[in-house]
Amino acid sequence: MKDISFFEQVWEVVKLIPCGRVTSYGAIARALGSAQSSRMVGWAMNAAHGQPDVPAHRVVNRNGLLTGKMHFGAPDEMQRRLQAEGIKVKKDQIVHFEKLFWDPIKEIGGE
DNA sequence: AGCTTGACTTTGA
DNA sequence: GTCAAAGCCAAGC
Secondary structure (H helix, E strand, C coil): CCCCCHHHHHHHHHHCCCCCCEEEHHHHHHHHCCCCCHHHHHHHHHHHHHCCCCCHHHEECCCCECHHHHHCCCCCHHHHHHHHCCCCEECCEECCHHHHECCHHHHHCCC
């Protein structure tokens, strides 16, 4: 079952992110096996615009910074969505990011 | 068929 | 501690 594109694989992982949790592009990339192609995850998110089931707002860079907020409809939409889930965001940065960090590899196990 | 882009990560100085 | 450059792979044109 590999008919799906790389993006869809990323979306699958992103959709697995629990509410109130966040993860990093690199973590997803590793979970898919593409260790250092974290850029591809970001690109997959770009394609995720047509995927309402993909909570891209839960995916941030390894610093916990909302790097992709600008790609949302509004620059504040990403931050607002995170706060709506109980995640505190300060200056585009997730508070307690380390505690809210969700590792997909723990769920997928490297598949 | 090939070159450019891209919401990142890591390593080096 | 911060700043700069290289690396990576897949989709788009």
